[in-house]
Amino acid sequence: MLIVPEREIADLMTRKAAFDAVEKVFAAMASGEAYNFPVVREAIGHEDALYGFKGGFDRAGLTLGLKAGGYWPNNLDKRGIINHQSTVFLFDPDTGKVKAMVGGNLLTALRTAAASSVSIKHLARKDAKVIGMVGAGHQAKFQLRAALEQGTFEKVIGWNFHPEMLPNLEEVAKEAGLPFEAVELTGMTEADVIITITSSFDAILHADHVAPGTHVACMGTDTKGKQEVEAALLARARVFTDEVAQSVSIGEAQHAIQDKTIKIEDVAQLGAVINGTNPGRTSDDEITLFDGTGVGLQDLAVAAAVVDLAVEKGVAIEVDF
Template identity: 85%
Template sequence: MIIVPEREIANLMTREAAFVAVEQVFAAMAAQDAYNFPVIREAIGHEDALYGFKGGFDRAGKTLGLKAGGYWPNNLDKHQIINHQSTVFLFDPDTGKAKAMVGGNLLTALRTAAASSVSIKHLARKDARVIGMIGAGHQATFQLRAALEQRQFEKVIGWNFHPEMLPNLEKVADEAGLPFQAVDLNGLRDADVLISITSSFEAILQADQVSPGTHIACMGTDTKGKQEVDPALLTRATVFSDEVAQSISIGEAQHAIAMELITEHDITQIGAVINGTHPGRTSDDQITLFDGTGVGLQDLAVAASVVDLAVANGVAIEVDF
């Protein structure tokens, strides 16, 4: 079995490689060449933690496995480590034998950012110039860096529950040579692309705070009860997701579905746009919304890619398991 420690990931995995892996696996899902297993995600009653498993099988890429981990909200304050902790396990689909164990913390950040970036590539207006961020935590910086590569953005605007964290976004904007402006929620109407990446359990962004033609990537809602946007926004938008089943059960769409504002038939897998079987955006004034719940196949795709890189670079650890 191959082990790729967390410490090696940063020197191996790039945003570009993560983007390609995620885009390909979304396409395979839509072509029914890959499928996710049901998600297990539970509050464990200790340290306020959420813990669970996401897994699946990509027949096209011959990738089988799972990611185990979750969210420990006290980690940063109590242990000086990031709140999200995870590990990916890969298995040989031909024999079931354990194949690899890969540090999943940075990979989770990269694959989540890649997913919203894929949605921007395929759904945002070509002339999008202002990108807005809702959330300014650890993951938000990954989101912004990946998103800035998809359009010729000219300005970054941002809002956060804790305004003192907004310099995290300003630093990324500075790196890209772009101006940054802190705004209130109404100011987000100026955004051509919006990314929400928070741990909120109630709607932040209201339907009337989004302008026609905007693309929204909702990336924070991945658990039953979580919520970042007004359910009415999903009635104004053409809705896409990484996986419809997760979108209606643990994603942003769960609330609009519960209120009977939309049905699951109103949601399209983004892989269909990638494959060309759905047109995606059809007008400049159309609002598009990507419900990025985070599927196990994303984790497996980036983990398999990093294993290959680790072997090629001579940093993979081989053990007799």
């Protein structure tokens, strides 16, 4: 078995490599070459933690495995480590033997950011100039860096529950040589692209906060009960997702489905846009919305890529298991 420790990931996996892996696996999902297993995600009744498993099998890439981990909200304050903790396990699809164990913390951040940036590439208007961020935590910096590579943006605006965290977004904007402005949620109507990345259980972004022609990437809702945007926004938008089953059960679409604002048939796979079997955006006035629930195949794709790189660079640890 090969082990790629968390400490090695930053020197191995780039944003471009994560983007390419995620875009490819979304396309494979839409064509039926890859599928995800049902998600297990539970509140364990200890440390307010959410823990679970996401897995799947990519027949095209012969990638089989799972990611185990979750969200420990007290980690940063109590222990000085990030709240999201995970590990990816890869298995040989021919024999079932374990192939690799890979640190999943940075990979999760990179693949989540890659998913929203893939949606921006395929669904946002080509003339998008202003990007809006709802959320300014640890993951928001990854989201913004990846998103800014998908267009010629001229300005970043942001909102957060805790305004003292907004310098996280300003830092990334400055890296890109762009101005940053803190706004109220009503100010999000200036944005051409909006990314929501919070852990909210109540709708934050409302339909009247979003202007016609905007692309919205909802990246924080991955558990039953979570919600970042009101259902009325999904009713206004053309809705796309990584996987429909997750979107309507644990993603942003769960609420719009429950109150019958939209139907399951209204939710399409982003991979179909990548493959060319769905037209995606059809007008400049259309609102598009990507419900990024986070699928196991994303984790497996980036983990498999990082294992190959680790072997190539001689940093993978081999153990007899």
